[in-house]
Amino acid sequence: MIIGAGVMGCACAHRLGEAGFAVTLLEKSLPGAESSAAAAGILGAQSEVSGPGPFFELCLASRQRFREYAQELTALTGVSIGYEDSGVVEVALDPAEGRLSVARAEWMQERGLRVELLDREEARRLEPALTDTMIGASYYPDDHQVDPVALAAALASAADKVGAKFRSAERVRELVFSGNRVTGVMTDGGLLNADRVVVAGGAWSAEIKGVPKLRATVKPMAGQIVQMESRPPLFRHVVYGYKGYVVPRPDGRVVMGSTLEDRGFDKAVTIAGLHRITGMGMEMVPGLQNARFTGAWSGLRPATADGLPLLGASSVEGLYFAAGHYRNGILLTPITALVIRDLLLDKLPEISITPFAP
Template sequence: MSAVADVVVVGGGVIGCAIARRAAQGGLRVVVAERATPGMEASFAAAGMLSPLAEADQPGPFLDLLLRARSLYPEFAAALREETGVDVGYGDAGTLYLALREEDEAELEHRFAWQSAAGLGVERLDEAQVREMEPAASPATRWALRFPGDHQADNRALGRALWGAAARAGAEFRLGADVVALLHEGGRAAGVVLAGGERIRAGAVVLAAGSWAGRMEGLPRPVPVEPVHGQIAALESIPPLFRHVVDSPRCYLVPRSEGRILAGATVERLGFRKAVTPRGLVGLLEGALEIAPSLADAAIVETWAGLRPGTPDGFPILGPDPDIPNLHYATGHFRNGILLTPLTAELVAGVLLGHPPDASLAPFGIQRF
């Protein structure tokens, strides 16, 4: 049995759904093949930070990509609300990055030096200014950086909104569809094969399967994506403890409007195992209390673990395959999948709709490996 589409998107996380939405809005027949439920893997397990300045270590194409993605978010969030009625929790209070120990200061000094030299809008705050902005910040705070442009979104709401928006635009979702192989025809990608033998024939294939991106047969080259395990704890915070996202070199705290604060996140390489562990949870809680000692008696309301798709250089894999026409990559976003969602969709869907590949894709092509 075969189904026919213009595009089949392998993976229904926020990246896959966003690409499906844009391609369907452009008039293409889109099928999303999702092995479980859309938005329930890395997309669901994230913390929703939109933080290029807190994430990037130096200027360059990756930072440029992150900044460009961040600039799209206000309009992106508004469009999704208009299309679906879902508020994706876009918040623009900014991010504080605290120096809590003597050894933290060198890192913050370095970050402040290169970011201020690049005109990136970073602010340096002394301890009194930090406490004025966020009275719950630890008395051990020495000083801090403020990134007023680094924002946040509710990643779980974003996943629901993008699934709904893609479906409303006409994308067909095939749930429980485990893609096992790439179809080839005349040296081109021609669709995919599902675990039960069904074929979905398509004019183009987009590989947006996150940590599972390299597990299908028939790919022209290895896809060097591996799962990077991350654990998060949610604590009760009523009234909200912070306005800003508050970060340190060991932990981040993300305030949510529903009265929770997220403490994250571990970075572990454990294969495809997902588990909240005593070691991971202790580390998160120690990091959270170092930032905000008043959380010591807060209720732990949820814990979870997820698998981020990591690459050897920490950068995403984006754009067309150099050798197999009609095969496109949108994976390996690691810690920045939520941030990069709207831009990845614009860049990849643009190629699907017949536009020349954007020059910003070049540093992130799979041919670099």
């Protein structure tokens, strides 16, 4: 049984169903209705991560699987997840940002990863839409993007194809135990028995009654996104900055984000948020001032106190977590699903997950 049908719940359901498990997904709302559909979709293993270590390795392991994952999901479901080899250009707008970019490039190159430091002219040759006031840029040719709404749809369909059962509008209130073993869940509709339960409830994961004490608790961190259209597309690369990002889709849509707001489960789109995001986007890609505004939304990132996901078996027998992926849950979808599948098959996951133990 899986609690939550965002990208994490559906991806785990797909891999578990494929491995022969009978899976039921319990979703308080609709599959993919929360953080997963609100995301920008940057597969930013290098552009998003602040330093080397196990989390960085987890991100790289997941990014490495994405191209094949996209093909697999399309073959199974007919849904394209919008995987684009767009690369990410990280713009440095002032000398302090320039110094940070150089330091980041150094440790990544030591790790054997591709990153190119570009001066202003080189950066504008690569991406002519960038501002001519930047001092330079870093180019991450292996960070790419997907369309998160399409990914969430493909994963729900993939889970369905391998036999997972969906129960939407079914909120889990409480975990049910016998001694130190989970035996089911209590939902608004009543008791449901299960010998294994995976908590994939995003920002709500720690709200369920009976959840054991976690390594780090999960809380919502709101983020707003502004969407616009520029046709024909104005630029090709994901543009990342120290204050936000701008993601061009090949069909001319552009999403800009985001804010980081610690205000509980409030998903309001605010004037201050729109102002900050559009200002940041136009500073990096000035041509966007003529783009047509088509919408704005916000979502709740599942943030943990130490910034690491809660991934693996908990202190309670039969209870697993695939939660707390914060700003990188789209990127971390394929590896999370493989880890959960391997654990339920009593196999050692192919990457060390000790630092992420719930």
